[in-house]
Amino acid sequence: MTRIAVILGSTRPGRNGAAVAEWVYDNAAGRDDAQYELVDVADLGLPLLDEQVPPSMGHYSRPHTQAWAEKVASFDGFVFVTAEYNHSIPGALKNAIDFLYAEWNNKAAGFVGYGSAGGTRAVEHLRLVMAEVQVATVRAQVALSLFRDFADMSRFAPGPRRAEELGLVLDQVVAWSNALAPLRRVSAG
Numbered sequence: 001m002t003r004i005a006v007i008l009g010s011t012r013p014g015r016n017g018a019a020v021a022e023w024v025y026d027n028a029a030g031r032d033d034a035q036y037e038l039v040d041v042a043d044l045g046l047p048l049l050d051e052q053v054p055p056s057m058g059h060y061s062r063p064h065t066q067a068w069a070e071k072v073a074s075f076d077g078f079v080f081v082t083a084e085y086n087h088s089i090p091g092a093l094k095n096a097i098d099f100l101y102a103e104w105n106n107k108a109a110g111f112v113g114y115g116s117a118g119g120t121r122a123v124e125h126l127r128l129v130m131a132e133v134q135v136a137t138v139r140a141q142v143a144l145s146l147f148r149d150f151a152d153m154s155r156f157a158p159g160p161r162r163a164e165e166l167g168l169v170l171d172q173v174v175a176w177s178n179a180l181a182p183l184r185r186v187s188a189g
Contacts, residue, residue, distance in 0.1 A: 002077070003035045003037065004034045004035070004078065004079060004170075004173060005037055005038075005039045005071075005077075005079070006024050006028060006038045007041065007078055007080050007093075008021035008038065008039070008040045008042070008081045009041050009081060009083065010092070011092040012083075015083065016114060016146070016154065016156060017082075017083055017114065018040075019156035020081050020112060020114055020144065020156055021040070022038070023156065023158065023166075027163060027170070028170055031170065033171075033174045039071065041090075041096050049095055054101075055099060055101035068100065069103050072100055076107055076108075076178075076181065077177030078107065078108070078109040078173070079109070079111070079112060079170065079173055080112070080126060082112070082114075082119055082122050083114055084113060084114070084115030084116070084120075084122035087121040087125075088122055088125045089129070093126075094129065097129055097130075100133075104135050105134040105135070106180045106184045106187055107136070107177060108136045108138060108172075108176030108180060109136070109173065110137070110138045110169040111127075111141045111169070112141070112144065112169065113141065114146065114149070114150075115144075115146060116147070117145075119143055120141075120143050136180060140165070140169045140172050142162060144158065
């Protein structure tokens with residue numbers, strides 16, 4: 001069965017992203033089109049990129065990199081939950097992506113952004129990063145506003161249409177993940 005990771009990218013104490021990622025995961029887990037797993041970058045314990053050779057070489061020397069590579073390789077697609085920090089993605093998320101290369105290739109990704117502008121600028125940056133590691137990004141996305149989707153800008157309270165938007169993101173990620181399966185088989189063989 002298709003495996004999709006819901007990746008929470010913010011590691012900041014008191015982050016709003018934990019509630020958002022749990023909402024994404026809870027909605028996804030109720031579906032029967034894929035297996036979903038919540039992956040929290042804060043739980044990975046990754047230092048700043050500390051591999052001596054570029055990830056595209058595929059020679060991972062550190063146990064934390066090897067464990068992360070195994071985790072990412074086990075998925076067919078991703079839904080990234082990202083905050084918007086200074087018009088971009090959290091540094092911890094970028095660092096986690098930068099550790100690997102081939103493990104991302106020929107998979108699909110969708111996005112749930114949050115912030116004062118709905119996380120849209122962070123998602124745009126994340127789309128560029130994903131393109132470089134050969135991940136196909138889907139068009140649909142969820143853009144959660146701190147002003148409309150959070151009470152007091154801190155308690156997640158999405159409107160009912162947000163679940164519909166998320167459903168479309170999940171539909172597209174699963175469809176693209178399945179469509180890219182032949183490419184993953186060719187590159188693995």
